[in-house]
Amino acid sequence: MKTILENEKLILRHEPGKGAWTYHLVIPGTKDIRGSWGAMKVSGTIDGYEFKDLNLAPVTNADKMISVNGTIRKAINKGGGDEVIVTMYKNSDNKLRSEDQLFDIFNDAGMLTKFKALPNDEQEEIIDTILSQPNESRQEQKIMAAIKKLS
Structure with a gap:
């Protein structure tokens, strides 16, 4: 697995009316990671809560983001605007390179x-x-x- 973030402080964003994306984290330094929706999976922790195989969502010409669902928010007792500590890995892909x-x-x-x-x-x-x-x-x-x- 490739480390994307290690113990990074991020703000849990809240944007009403965005469905599953109402609560999300923008992941810095991910603009140039290539991949389509569903093909970029990440695992790691948010405030110590372990998550696996979340979609790293592409955003046109911007850093990617992950949705933070109610289960995670309840487990970490955080809401929109709160700071969280994130460690994240891109699940290894076995893409051929040679x-x-x-x-x-x-x-x-x-x-x-x-x-x-x-x-x-x-x-x-x-x-x-x-x-x-x-x-x-x-x-x-x-x-x-x-x-x-x-x-």
């Missing part, structure tokens, strides 16, 4: 020989398509499509 990792997957699937038999431009296109995906889930979809095509 050709070698991809070759290992093709090898495990028994498809490396067939993949290597493709013309170089087709190999490069498959590699680029898979490695350029924004998250592990999308990479898995492209890998499965490539393996299906190779079989």
Whole structure:
């Protein structure tokens, strides 16, 4: 897991009428973390209360945020405007970062020989398509499509 915050003081924000986002924390330094809704999961603590697998919500051109539900607010006895101490980790993603990792997957699937038999431009296109995906889930979809095509 990658540390995003460690014992950071944040203000629990309250914005009526925002549904699940009425109470939320804006997470500093997260503007450049890439990922789509539901693909960025975080775990950690808020005032010692442990949370797991909350969505780190994308906000256009701004730091991301997490919703702080009633269960958490009740457990920490805090409301809008209160200061909280947050430690947060981005749940590890197993996104592939290199050709070698991809070759290992093709090898495990028994498809490396067939993949290597493709013309170089087709190999490069498959590699680029898979490695350029924004998250592990999308990479898995492209890998499965490539393996299906190779079989």
